Amino acid sequence: IPAVRAHTPARGPGWRPASGLRVVVNDAGLADEGRLLAGELGLTYAGQKDDVRAGDVRLTLNDDEGADPESYRMTVRGGRVAISAPDDAGVFYGTRTLKQEVHGGGTAPEGVVRDEPAKPVRGFMLDIARKPYTAGWIEDRVRELGDLKYNQLGLHFSDDQGFRIQSDSHPEVVSRTHLTKAQVKKILALAAQRHVTVVPEIDSPGHLGAVIAAHPELQLRSAAGSAPQGTVDISKPASAKIVDDLLNEYAGLFPGADWNLGGDEYRALMVSSPATTYPQLAAAARKAYGSSGTVADLTTGWLNDRARTVRAHGKTPRAWNDGFFRGTSVQPAKDIQVGYWTGKEIGARLPVEYLGAGRKVVNYNDEFLYYVLGQPNQFYYPTGQRIYEQWTPRVLRGTAAVPSTYDDQILGGSFAVWGDFPNAQTQAQVAAGVRMPLRATAQKLWDPRTPALTWTRFKALADRLD
Incomplete structure (x- = not known):
């Protein structure tokens, strides 16, 4: 397998x-x-x-x-x-x-x-920000990934609930429970031996609650005084500086060529009138992009600036699909890969919009590949059988495949574990829960064709090999 x-x-x-x-x-x-x-x-x-x-x-x-x-x-x-x-x-x-x-x-x-593999990106993404995992557990997953011919491990290590890797530039943002850089280097060495590239993610400008807890002056506030969770004020230069400080620091720790910038769920854009609700953002947008500049333009400019930061270290940037906006005068840089996970965002865009614009896409389809602890918001633990029988890398959203003409633009896919309710499962339960989904995903990324074995025979083979 x-x-x-x-x-x-x-x-x-x-x-x-x-x-x-x-x-x-x-x-x-x-x-x-x-x-x-x-x-x-x-x-x-x-x-x-x-x-x-x-x-x-x-x-x-x-x-x-x-x-x-x-x-x-x-x-x-x-x-x-x-x-x-x-x-x-x-x-x-x-x-x-x-x-x-x-x-x-x-x-x-x-x-x-x-x-040979059909797809060059075969990944497993782990949210260690909301649910910390021990270094030993992560190392076990690296060994498992290597044996299944995966070649990427995503680490989402910063979110509202925690910042989980030691920092020298901003130690004040780091959570009490975290990985030391020595532990990360050991994971990286093992990953290199198993030909697994670690793809780090510091999500911004949303999902920065752990950073804001140490720097409350960066919190975005509305004209009425409300403060959306985890959201920095991108009109403040200090917000960009601290994120760039962290990106520059960790670019030296992680040697891989890919970097996930996040970019999703910026709450300033999840209201009916961003310019009225957050006038400081609207003013900053007009200053940067002229009288027609919008908050979405400003947010896109933020993404481009962060892409420029990691690109200077030789990294290829990636961002979640809901960090790309329709109708903005400022366009995301062409080399930013799309991590397509949802069609539920405000102003949802079909996958073919990204593909038709020539973008490279990595498939994180939340219908099949999202293992969300606690199963909130109509998420359900995915099964290996459903992935094996119904999913291919071309099934980017829901259950329908995009046309085969876009196949080369779909770099591959990634199974993802998210820690929304971190205590819903233990580490051991997560490992057991993702075991067959990982094997099914590995098969479909290596060879998306109709499987030669039925699911029953495939599962029996997996059980025997384990």
């Missing part, structure tokens, strides 16, 4: 692990993959070797120019296994296939596997 794309069988006994057999590599850069596989299967890691012995597992980087770096070929022949790929990620995925094939004393069948 996920099933391989193609296997050409051949006659022969196949390969089975045994004590004393070797894992050898043709490149020192495959040492991590070689040592991991050897440890998992009880083999001996022998490093770079040119000689050939019976029972060898050989890991090789090839020069298949232009091939998907996550693709691989695994050949089982003559009592030996050869896994080759254009990149170490592909070699790693080949070792995951071999590990599953011989699970529980099984035999890797004779023949050739040719395999």
